Amino acid sequence: MTDLKTSDSESADLETFRTETRAWLEANCPPEMRKPATSDADVFWGGRNAKFSSEPQRIWFERMRDKGWTVPDWPKEYGGGGLSAAEHKVLRAEMARIGARPPLSSFGIWMLGPALLKYGNEAQKKVHLPKIAAGEVRWCQGYSEPNAGSDLASLQTRAESDGDDFIINGQKIWTSYANYADWIFCLVRTDPTAKKHDGISFILFDMTSKGVSTKPILLISGYSPFCETFFDNVRVPKSHVVGTINRGWDVAKYLLQHERAMISGMGERGVGRPLGQIAADSVGTDGQGKLDDAMLRGRIARFDVDEAALAACAERAVDLAKAGQAHPAFSSAMKYYGTELNKRRHEILMSAGGVDALEWESERSRQGARPRAWLRTKANSIEGGTSEVMLGIVAKRILDLPGA
């Protein structure tokens, strides 16, 4: 009976939280921020040189930041909202209800933050986490190298000891937004004699450090979200290593779980107009209001079934993690399915758009937004670990198949 009462009062508290949150969001989320982001300018990434693309974007960000709701579940002492898992779920649901955009997007929130919370020392947490929460510092990720892609642990960027510092030399590639980033979290080889997983350290440094340079890579989408990043005798204090020196692979793997969870959630899932209605705009409908292309209609419906099912699975993954029942490699499963599904979505959009979806440069096509987005999604199943690597991880770590 005692237990029952506790859970009753807990759920009553949660309902109060829901009511208050709903009212606060209604009062504070500008109408312009209740629509899906349709361009890069609609996403606020923060950072030293950040500019707001609109006044509502600034207002929304600042209001959320002041509540700690750019990172709702981080502890308050590090600039977070201090919400419980259950409250965080309520906040997400209430934001989804009105279609509220995330006020701040950043690799600091999605990737570095969770790794620092688990592996960082107190000083590192105090310095970096509040600046991530407040959108003051924009981070990039130095993982892949020209010869270390799927086989990430074979990375060669070296960090040599020099007193209290490391001297870093080497090259990274596919560094997302390195040209806009203020700081980098980076994997470097600190012991070239150890086995490949054992000589790696996870280190943080300022992108304005002497010897750091970046060069954007033009992609098939015509955009350059990724860079090559070069390190030429970059001096970094040893105190910037997160976790233990030479044990950086543990941190790297933990962060990858978060990265994969993030990538699996890419795409405009569940928001905006249903795919079938977007298709109806270009393809038309028959007398009964059905999409006038039976094969395409079936393809969209099968997509919608899978998308709704994946959304349930993503929700369940969070609930399992809360209950301490999640398999640590499950993010690889979600990453695989989420990215393949997002590619399917954009293939459907291209097919539905027909000739109109082929324009690359025009006002009418918003500078080819649809084909560029389609091409961008092709990276989803490569970045953060390819689909094939994800399946290998599931086979080995979850199914325990031999020799994988």
Next chain:
Amino acid sequence: MALVLTEEQSMLRDSARGLISDKAPVSHLRHLRDSKDPTGFSRELWHSFAEMGFAGLLVPEEYGGSGLGYVEAGIIMEEIGRTLMPSPFLATSVVAASVLTRGGNAAQKSEYLPKIANGSLLATLAIDEGAKHRPLQTSLKAVRAGNGFKLSGAKALVVDGHVADLLIVAARTAGAAGEREGLTLFLVNPKAKGVAIERTIMVDAHNAARIEFANVEVTADSVLGEVDQAAGLLDGVLDIGRGAVAAEMVGLSDEVFGRTVEYLKGRKQFGKLIGEFQALQHRAAELYIDIEITRAATMKALQALDADIAKAAPAVAVAKARAGTTATRAVQEGVQMHGGMGMTDQFDIGFFMKRARVCEELFGDANYHTEQLARARGY
């Protein structure tokens, strides 16, 4: 609500799993099939189900049941799916109990629900007529005669139809096939004059029947719910059945997958365990992911049914569609990866393939439910 089982639900699963895996492993189904058992299920086991409170799981407490929800019913169905146990649970305890609870009047509930809960009455919903599940196409006719009605027509795939003590028959009292208006449910005694029941031995060795109704007379009291207005009641009850069958398919898929992975870890060819081959590893991993996603979608649907049945249809359509394609994939991969052994009757895998095929047709296949979702989304 969290998409994980509560402590109470985990305990329910454990007790169901204990009973079912102990008393009704796949060899139980095999024995019933090979001995040509006339009932096709075990009454003794059904009484154990009643004693454990499973038979009346959905029956409200005031009628002697446990008054639990659809998530709990799904838990039992998932365990049934693991061993393919032939059981009246789906037809009697899930579908018929739901029809009576949701649509019955006080007298009908008092008469039948306590007997369902104590295991003494088997009941079933007779809905399908053609080769495919099309509830609105119901054309079995009920015409007014005196104070009652006369039923004429035929039903197919009536689960447990040859052992049921009570038939709940969907009939057309008005309108034309395809229309929502004009459907009525009748409670019919299977021993009534004019009822001809043919047990159909199915590919999966589970119970079903074809039933013909030749001017079967029923009284006005045997109408369940409103005359001409059964479509709404049927929507909800069929969705409950769909959610339950989806849960059975999740259990079936999970079991067949577990057996297949074990085989990959034990079978050697070319001097290697076949589970070392990447071609098989990646297919196994994809299947695992498919099953987990379908499991989540099914839990979501069952929770939606518990929360508000009127709004659950899209979630149920997603779950039943996913469950159909996932189970189909699981059994096909199961047989293929077991190689020649998978083709033998001696090996259990084939039983799963056969049951999956029947579950896919029950209450609408993946195409049917994908179509429903497209309509619900307005394209």
